[in-house]
Amino acid sequence: MGIINKFLGRDLVGSKDVAKERLRLVLIHDRTDISPVMMEALKADLIAVISEHLEIDQAGIEISLTENRGLSRLQATIPIVRRRVRG
């Protein structure tokens, strides 16, 4: 199929796949009603709490909402630089 599509110069991905992915993302935010401002505040608080225990790469932090089987979840990727030496 791919070969035929290429031969005909067609896009391999129909626009409905784009529509579906965009809808999925926008609905995660609609359903949880978490504003970008709240996400930023959450990120700042997370940094403050975790920094008390670990040294983290603040520029590398990523916080996002995802959805899986009807459950929304907050996903945070927080790169750790190194563990602090305890005093």
Place this chain on the structure above:
Amino acid sequence: MAARVITITSGKGGVGKTTTTANLATALGLLGQRVVAIDADIGLRNLDVVMGLENRVVYDLVDVVEGRCRLRQALIRDKRLSEVYLLPAAQTRDKTAVSPAQMAELCYQLRPDFDFVLVDSPAGIEQGFQNAVAGADEILIVTTPEVSAVRDADRIIGLVEAGEKGPPRLIINRIKADMVRRGDMLDVSDVLEILRIELIGIVPEDEHIIVSTNRGAPVAHEPSVPAAIAFRNISRRLLGEDVPYLVMGASPTFFDRLKRLIGPKPEAR
């Protein structure tokens, strides 16, 4: 026996709520059900023209609520189906002319005399929508396979579920089989996967709808028109019958693509 009150709503405008209401009223009437269709879109009355009854409007919903006429006087009998009636909206007032409690009371008063009370909701999520769902036992949500309509449907689903109306059911309207086959339109399974509610109908895009609306005779009367069959199927499902769904635009097979390459355009199923 008391009527079931069913509200047809969507969030987004222009997805086919009024057409769906008119056709379900017709299809249920063809099955011998006693039906009243209420136009709850006060200020933007349209169910009367879609049903072809605009010349018979004397009183309207607001007249009933404000006591200028009896409920029975405001009901307009359908031209062809003797047990189908319309309660038109007022055209010169707005949504605030009626309260949700008054709408609920109106639906309650209609219950003893009918099998179905169908309420055509206005677009939006404000008072017009709140009025339309106030007296409902069941909610049908109409959407089209487009991002904006599906997003609004999701919002409505959230509001309906919060209002404890029982799980709403979905009608996916205006599906274009050839676009689905090309991968350029969300298909039924995509929409269901996103919205996660029960399906009750899929209606193909069909030019006959425009023709029948021009004439003021709902398409559901037509024996073999695809959209008419789809609406009649929905009415049978409302009565509890297990009716198989029309297959529209399954994903393209190698043969489909080959046909497109060498032959004329495949016809819409």
